[in-house]
Amino acid sequence: MIGYALTIAIGAFSLGLLLNLWRVATGPNISDRILALDTMVINAIALLILLGIALGSSIFFEVSMLFALVGFISTVSYCRFLLRGDIIE
Amino acid sequence: MQYDLPLWADIAVSAFLLIAAFFGLVGSYGLIRLPDAMTRLHAPTKATTLGVGGVLIGSMIFVLATEGRFSAHELLISLFLFLTSPITALFIAKVHIHLHERPDTLPEPRDGAGWASYTADGPARGVRDLSPLPETEPDQNT
Numbered sequence: 001m002i003g004y005a006l007t008i009a010i011g012a013f014s015l016g017l018l019l020n021l022w023r024v025a026t027g028p029n030i031s032d033r034i035l036a037l038d039t040m041v042i043n044a045i046a047l048l049i050l051l052g053i054a055l056g057s058s059i060f061f062e063v064s065m066l067f068a069l070v071g072f073i074s075t076v077s078y079c080r081f082l083l084r085g086d087i088i089e
Numbered sequence: 090m091q092y093d094l095p096l097w098a099d100i101a102v103s104a105f106l107l108i109a110a111f112f113g114l115v116g117s118y119g120l121i122r123l124p125d126a127m128t129r130l131h132a133p134t135k136a137t138t139l140g141v142g143g144v145l146i147g148s149m150i151f152v153l154a155t156e157g158r159f160s161a162h163e164l165l166i167s168l169f170l171f172l173t174s175p176i177t178a179l180f181i182a183k184v185h186i187h188l189h190e191r192p193d194t195l196p197e198p199r200d201g202a203g204w205a206s207y208t209a210d211g212p213a214r215g216v217r218d219l220s221p222l223p224e225t226e227p228d229q230n231t
Contacts, residue, residue, distance in 0.1 A: 002092055002151075005103035005110075009144070012110035016117030016136065023120050031126055031185040038177055039120060039133040045166070046113055046136075046144045050106070053151050061162035068166060072173040079180035083187060 010050050017043045034078055041071030098154030102147045109143025116140060126185050130178060137174050142167055 020043065023036035045064045052060030077087050094102070112135050119132025145163035152160040186195070186206055195204060 001099050001103050002094065002106075005106040009106040009110035009113075012114040013140075016113050019117040019121050029126050029185065029189055031181050031188070032129060034184065035130060035133065035181050036120060038181070039117060039136060042133065042137050042141060042170075043113060043117065045170075046109065046141050049141075049144050049148050049163075049166075053102075053148055056155070058152075058160070058162070061160075061166070065162070065166055065169070068169050068173070072169075072177065075177050076180055079184045082184050083180075 006050060006054050010047065010054075013043050013046050013050065017047070030082065034075060037078075038071065038075045041067060041075075045071075092155070094151075094154050098150055102151050102154075105143045105147035105150065109140050109147065112136065112143065113140030126189070127182070130182060130185075134174065134178070137170055141170060 017040060020036045020040045024033050024040070027033040027036060045067050048060050048064040048067065052058065052064075081087050092099075116133045116136025119135070120129055123129045123132055145167050149160055149163050152158065183206060186204070192204060198204060
């Protein structure tokens with residue numbers, strides 16, 4: 001039964017990734033695009049953990065932790081660049 | 090794929106994965122469906138908390154049932170996400186306010202003090218503000 005649940009969950013998060021990609025491509029404002037990129041990182045973290053369950057490997061926890069760190073820093077630096085025109089002053 | 094799990098762990102992991110899949114899909118669909126930028130900021134919080142949280146709880150139960158040990162990586166990931174998602178939302182809202190709104194397009198604050206993001210002079214203001222600060226003395230409210 002867990003195989004079916006894994007298939008459904010991976011399909012749902014992949015579909016969410018495609019919907020976020022649509023918002024990145026057609027977002028009217030720059031803030032929508034940043035928000036959609038941040039949500040793509042969240043969905044990618046969920047997909048990585050699901051892949052870790054499916055393959056029975058625990059290396060994916062470190063990968064998803066690195067994804068969370070890089071996603072947060074990239075979102076904050078992008079917003080800060082738009083707000084200040086500079087990242088490190 | 091075949092997994093050797095007891096029945097309770099099989100049912101619990103499947104239920105948490107299905108709940109997480111539903112809320113992750115709701116969060117990403119709301120990003121498409123909602124009409125304007127500030128309401129769109131609301132939708133992906135469901136994917137962050139309930140979606141990733143459900144996947145992490147399912148993974149904890151899976152590791153506990155298959156290997157018999159307690160796994161703390163998931164708690165670290167969810168703690169990091171819960172700490173960083175308000176900061177991300179604040180920065181995105183601030184980018185929206187400074188690039189696409191002006192003080193006269195925003196609703197009036199209740200005590201008449203003005204929006205703090207606009208009344209702060211200097212470091213809180215953006216380089217592309219639509220209405221520049223007057224060159225006179227600082228704000229009367231401070």
